[in-house]
Structure formats: C-alpha cells, structure tokens
Amino acid sequence: MSYYLAKTLxxxxxxxxxxxxxxxxxEEGFGVLTDIDVQRTLKDKLGLEFRKYRILGACNPPLAHQALEAEDKIGTMLPCNVVVQEMLGGHVEVAAxxxxxxxxxxxxxxxxxxxxTVRGKLEKVMHRL
Structure with missing residues (x-):
C-alpha cells in the first residue's frame, strides 16, 4: 500500500x-489550516534555491473531531498534508x-x-483537479 495519493497536471x-x-x-469539507512555502523557507533560512513546493495542511473539522474522540494522540497525524510541487518540464504534481x-x-x-472516509474524500479532490 502506498502512503500517498498523487496526480500530475x-x-x-x-x-x-x-x-x-x-x-x-x-468542496469536500476541508479547510487549509497551514500553508508552508518550502521554496521560500529554504531560501530565507538556508540561502538555498529550490523548486516551487507548498505543503497545505488540510482539515475536515467533523472528521478530525471524530478521530480525536477515537484516539487522543491522533493529533500527531493531523492535519492531512497535501503537497503541490513543480516538476521538470513544467508539470505540477499534487500528492496527499x-x-x-x-x-x-x-x-x-x-x-x-x-x-x-477521509481517503475517499481526498481521492475525490484528486479527480476534481
């Protein structure tokens, strides 16, 4: 089993x-709680050049609440990270x-x-792209 879902655009x-x-x-009930611009962070903190790469921390509040009720330490795995990165040849990959x-x-x-359930919603996100 792969640990991610991906699509190249x-x-x-x-x-x-x-x-x-x-x-x-x-559309699938997620909000973006965090938006990490890896390219900018590596430039600012280390002076390194890096491709466009963003990590979006997505959260579906009702489902997150259910997970937290079932397992009190599950917050260590939240939110669901979705990566958008620039690939060679101008392609853009989305991975969740x-x-x-x-x-x-x-x-x-x-x-x-x-x-x-969450996986199904993220698959729908990929199909919408």
Missing amino acids: DDASFDEVVERVTGALK VDPAASMQAVKNPALEALAE
Missing part, C-alpha cells in the same frame, strides 16, 4: 494548481497523504472506517 501553472487544490478541498495507510500504524479499529 500539465494544463495549469503552479499557482493555478494551488488554487484548484484549495477549491477542491473546500493516504490516511488509510497512516492509520494502520495506530492499530485502532475505530479509525479504520474513518480513515477510509
């Missing part, structure tokens, strides 16, 4: 893809954590169905 700029991802997440794969490590049966 050839029909939009990096910034357009970030907007599309944010909109598709919203597969919650079903990550929840296997927790070994809490109450989280299995919830993880599948």
